[in-house]
Amino acid sequence: MTPRDPNTLANYGDWAVRHTTVDFKVNFEKRRLEGSVLLELESLTDRGSREIVLDTNRLAISSVRLDSSDSEWAVRDRVEPFGAPLHVSVPDGASRGDIVKLNITLETTEHCVGLQWMTPAQTGNKKHPYVYSQCQAILARSIFPCQDTPDVKSTFTFNIASPLPVVASGVPVHTDIKGGSDAGDKLFRFEQKVPIPSYLFALASGDLATAPIGRRSVVVTGPEALEEAKWELEEDMDKFLEVAEKLVFDYQWGQYNVLVLPPSFAYGGMENPIYTFATPTILSGDRQNVDVIAHELSHSWSGNLVGCASWEHFWLNEGWTTYLERRINAVIHGEPQFDFSAIIGWKSLEDSVSLFGADHEFTKLIISHKGVDPEDAFSSVPYEKGFHFLYYLDRLVGREHFDKFIPHYFRTWARKSLDSFEFKQTFLDFFEKYGNAEVNEKIAQIPWDEKFYKPGLPPKPNFNTAYVDSCLELAEKWKNEDYQPNPSDVESFSANQTIVFLQAVQDFSSPLSVERAHLLGTTYSISASKNVDLKTAYYVISLRSGDRQEFPGIVELLSSIGRMKFVRPLYRGLYKADRNLALETFQKNKDFYPSTTKGQLEKDLGLK
Numbered sequence: 001m002t003p004r005d006p007n008t009l010a011n012y013g014d015w016a017v018r019h020t021t022v023d024f025k026v027n028f029e030k031r032r033l034e035g036s037v038l039l040e041l042e043s044l045t046d047r048g049s050r051e052i053v054l055d056t057n058r059l060a061i062s063s064v065r066l067d068s069s070d071s072e073w074a075v076r077d078r079v080e081p082f083g084a085p086l087h088v089s090v091p092d093g094a095s096r097g098d099i100v101k102l103n104i105t106l107e108t109t110e111h112c113v114g115l116q117w118m119t120p121a122q123t124g125n126k127k128h129p130y131v132y133s134q135c136q137a138i139l140a141r142s143i144f145p146c147q148d149t150p151d152v153k154s155t156f157t158f159n160i161a162s163p164l165p166v167v168a169s170g171v172p173v174h175t176d177i178k179g180g181s182d183a184g185d186k187l188f189r190f191e192q193k194v195p196i197p198s199y200l201f202a203l204a205s206g207d208l209a210t211a212p213i214g215r216r217s218v219v220v221t222g223p224e225a226l227e228e229a230k231w232e233l234e235e236d237m238d239k240f241l242e243v244a245e246k247l248v249f250d251y252q253w254g255q256y257n258v259l260v261l262p263p264s265f266a267y268g269g270m271e272n273p274i275y276t277f278a279t280p281t282i283l284s285g286d287r288q289n290v291d292v293i294a295h296e297l298s299h300s301w302s303g304n305l306v307g308c309a310s311w312e313h314f315w316l317n318e319g320w321t322t323y324l325e326r327r328i329n330a331v332i333h334g335e336p337q338f339d340f341s342a343i344i345g346w347k348s349l350e351d352s353v354s355l356f357g358a359d360h361e362f363t364k365l366i367i368s369h370k371g372v373d374p375e376d377a378f379s380s381v382p383y384e385k386g387f388h389f390l391y392y393l394d395r396l397v398g399r400e401h402f403d404k405f406i407p408h409y410f411r412t413w414a415r416k417s418l419d420s421f422e423f424k425q426t427f428l429d430f431f432e433k434y435g436n437a438e439v440n441e442k443i444a445q446i447p448w449d450e451k452f453y454k455p456g457l458p459p460k461p462n463f464n465t466a467y468v469d470s471c472l473e474l475a476e477k478w479k480n481e482d483y484q485p486n487p488s489d490v491e492s493f494s495a496n497q498t499i500v501f502l503q504a505v506q507d508f509s510s511p512l513s514v515e516r517a518h519l520l521g522t523t524y525s526i527s528a529s530k531n532v533d534l535k536t537a538y539y540v541i542s543l544r545s546g547d548r549q550e551f552p553g554i555v556e557l558l559s560s561i562g563r564m565k566f567v568r569p570l571y572r573g574l575y576k577a578d579r580n581l582a583l584e585t586f587q588k589n590k591d592f593y594p595s596t597t598k599g600q601l602e603k604d605l606g607l608k
């Protein structure tokens with residue numbers, strides 16, 4: 001197979017990792033992982049390639065052994081933004097199908113972009129240090145040498161020694177994460193028997209406690225937040241699993257658990273197998289943000305079981321997942337919920353398209369990634385354009401028929417990676433065999449190239465606006481300067497409906513006056529809310545209006561949360577409203593933010 005992932009330096013067309021064993025000690029004093037990784041690589045060529053090339057990024061490698069003997073190796077020059085390739089010579093090659101074992105001794109360094117180390121002060125109960133990883137998209141190479149491409153899948157064994165409890169992206173083996181001791185290390189073992197790509201490697205260690213949230217699920221978080229986390233998730237967890245299994249097929253991974261991280265986490269959630277990693281901002285006290293969990297759970301099929309072959313086809317992960325997430329929520333909360341969520345998504349798609357420009361490469365469904373850092377291409381486009389492509393296919397062939405394609409697709413590609421062209425072929429093959437003439441006539445009309453390569457917004461379907469009409473009507477009222485608001489305006493709204501209202505106000509052609517913006521916040525008691533999504537939507541309005549009374553609250557939010565969805569729009573707004581305050585706030589907090597958040601903010605603030 002010819003490598004089709006432009007974001008790896010590994011020669012994965014010659015060799016493929018089949019099993020990975022990581023032995024790491026978590027050294028909190030030095031802020032390093034120390035240990036070794038054993039890669040079992042299969043030769044994919046007849047004559048056997050004489051060299052193995054792996055991805056690395058600022059690792060301290062001290063030895064490389066090939067099948068237990070010393071071997072020649074070198075870390076060559078960096079190729080930005082992809083890191084430095086590790087070349088290991090295989091003097092005798094290996095025949096096709098043969099396995100060689102590479103044992104690499106290493107430590108991570110202070111430049112490790114895949115790990116976030118936190119002081120006790122930065123954690124919930126301020127007693128213990130904490131570390132967590134985030135490898136998607138190409139950060140696994142900063143933790144261990146690997147074929148850092150979603151096109152290769154390996155099973156994993158994790159042996160992690162730490163003074164504090166550990167979770168990793170495997171099934172725990174004989175560990176009791178309720179324990180934990182101040183003196184001496186404990187060994188925590190995990191097995192991942194379903195092959196996974198490197199970006200799903202994950203671990204975290206800190207003062208962790210556990211509570212059940214479902215038949216197959218626990219939540220893990222700091223002891224001080226455990227009750228709250230349990231309450232937020234326990235109502236929906238089993239329902240999500242049940243509906244998802246009906247839509248696709250049985251859950252393949254054993255347990256499905258959620259690790260609620262410290263607030264610096266850059267994302268809402270990350271679908272690490274066995275333990276989804278989640279931001280604590282999902283604990284909004286109103287169960288209004290659990291759709292993040294429906295989303296991450298859906299990745300157990302789309303992404304983790306069947307995944308994109310390169311980040312150019314990222315929509316296969318996120319578009320499918322967004323589609324499944326909305327289908328799940330429609331079953332649990334009623335059909336209009338599907339459209340409500342799609343309308344919110346449409347707004348974020350419009351925002352991304354206008355931020356990049358409607359002709360931009362990054363607004364296509366298939367995005368060229370040659371020389372591109374996937375972090376720079378990241379936006380709601382793969383999520384929403386991917387969703388709209390699938391929803392278009394769903395409506396085109398009809399729900400009853402599309403629902404037969406869903407399990408077929410996931411079964412066909414389970415434990416493999418694919419690209420958009422293979423998706424197309426699978427779709428066409430399925431419906432050809434299916435043999436419904438009417439459906440096939442429609443399929444013949446699909447403009448595949450346009451769907452794959454046309455930049456900008458896709459055609460907008462007619463949404464059911466049942467849940468948004470009242471939000472937009474309220475926004476209309478606010479266009480009139482004399483409108484006298486009342487707390488009862490939003491009493492019947494869900495938090496997400498209030499967000500839709502606020503987003504409509506954000507888009508007014510001219511901003512509200514300072515007084516009106518402030519009146520909005522006080523009347524609807526928004527600053528007092530625990531829901532960060534809601535507060536962010538309001539603060540964007542405050543910033544646009546220049547309501548300085550809210551600036552301290554905004555700075556406080558920016559100093560306590562690392563989730564990009566919130567901090568990026570707030571910094572953009574603050575930069576326009578008070579450039580110095582934005583820069584000063586960033587300087588104070590930059591080490592609190594994970595590498596991804598920091599890097600993107602540096603660009604947003606013109607520092608890079």
Ligand code: BES
Nearest residue numbers: 136137267268269270271291292295565
């Ligand atoms: N896999 C993503 C997070 C991600 C994407 C991390 C790209 C690194 C690179 C995750 O599944 C996700 O989409 N999270 C969303 C959740 C939301 C759509 C419900 C988030 O973080 O906001």
Ligand code: ZN
Nearest residue numbers: 295299318321
């Ligand atoms: Zn996702």
